[in-house]
Amino acid sequence: SQTIHQWPATLVQPVGSPLSLECTVEGTSNPNLYWYRQAAGRGLQLLFYSVGIGQISSEVPQNLSASRPQDRQFILSSKKLLLSDSGFYLCAWDRGREQFFGPGTRLTVL
Amino acid sequence: AQTVTQSQPEMSVQEAETVTLSCTYDTSESDYYLFWYKQPPSRQMILVIRQEAYKQQNATENRFSVNFQKAAKSFSLKISDSQLGDAAMYFCAYRPGSYQLTFGKGTKLSVIP
Numbered sequence: 001s002q003t004i005h006q007w008p009a010t011l012v013q014p015v016g017s018p019l020s021l022e023c024t025v026e027g028t029s030n031p032n033l034y035w036y037r038q039a040a041g042r043g044l045q046l047l048f049y050s051v052g053i054g055q056i057s058s059e060v061p062q063n064l065s066a067s068r069p070q071d072r073q074f075i076l077s078s079k080k081l082l083l084s085d086s087g088f089y090l091c092a093w094d095r096g097r098e099q100f101f102g103p104g105t106r107l108t109v110l
Numbered sequence: 111a112q113t114v115t116q117s118q119p120e121m122s123v124q125e126a127e128t129v130t131l132s133c134t135y136d137t138s139e140s141d142y143y144l145f146w147y148k149q150p151p152s153r154q155m156i157l158v159i160r161q162e163a164y165k166q167q168n169a170t171e172n173r174f175s176v177n178f179q180k181a182a183k184s185f186s187l188k189i190s191d192s193q194l195g196d197a198a199m200y201f202c203a204y205r206p207g208s209y210q211l212t213f214g215k216g217t218k219l220s221v222i223p
Contacts, residue, residue: 034211043201043213044155059210088153098145099211101155 002027006091006102013109019064019078021105023091026072031093033074035066038088038104050074081109112137114204116214123192124222130177131187131217133202139163142206144178144185149199149216158200161185189219197221 003026013019025031032051036044046059048066056066063082067075074091086109092099113136123129135144146158161169161178168176173193177186189196202214 038153041216043215044211046210049210090155092155097143097205098157098160100157101147103152103154106153 002093002100004091004093004100004102006089006105008105009103010106011108013081013107015083015109016080019076019081019085019107021076021089021091021107023074023076023102024072025093028093028095029071031072031095033068034092034094034099035074035076036090036092038090040087044090048076083109085109112139112204112206112212114202114212114214116200116202116217118217119215120218120220122220122222123189123196125192125194127192128188128190129192129219131189131200131202131219133185133187133214135183135185135202135204135212137183137204137206139206142204144176145203145205145211146174146176146185146187147201147203147213148196149201150195150197155201159187192221194221194223 005024034049035047038044050056050068053068064078089105091102115134117132142163144161148156148158159169159171159174161176168178173190175188199216199218201216204212
């Protein structure tokens with residue numbers, strides 16, 4: 001069966017510090033991978049998606065970036081965090097229909 | 111642009127009773143998928159049920175069923191025999207052939223013992 005992991009689960013970072021969130025998928029190959037952000041009490045906003053290694057599409061311009069160094073690994077990064085980057089970050093995968101989500105990372109920028 | 115509307119920010123139901131959550135969507139596509147996701151306090155998004163637009167039969171998963179009205183662009187979720195573990199945020203989502211999943215803003219469901 002397929003599983004998706006995210007880490008860390010919780011992160012508190014100062015403004016201006018770098019960020020690296022990691023997502024890995026097991027039990028499948030060539031998945032489509034996604035990064036979402038969810039503000040408190042809101043729906044999900046798609047940030048990035050990837051259909052293959054090195055292929056990244058950005059949905060929302062911002063100071064975040066994403067990379068896919070391996071088939072089942074998806075990384076969300078920032079060089080300098082802003083207060084507005086606080087939120088709940090979810091990684092998801094699919095093979096073309098429903099998406100399956102990881103447990104998420106709660107990021108607080110102080 | 112596609113939009114998904116959940117008009118009920120909050121709902122409550124007595125344990126063992128039935129509740130229906132509403133969802134409408136706007137699209138010009140003829141082929142697409144619709145989903146309901148559940149987000150409990152742990153905040154992990156869990157797929158509840160899926161409906162393909164080309165299927166006329168409403169999807170059912172145990173106590174969860176949908177009422178899919180394609181012409182009206184309506185996709186409601188019915189939860190029967192509600193249980194305490196059903197308490198969560200419920201998100202309706204739409205997906206055409208592209209990669210993007212469009213979510214509604216969610217309905218918070220409380221289950222009263």
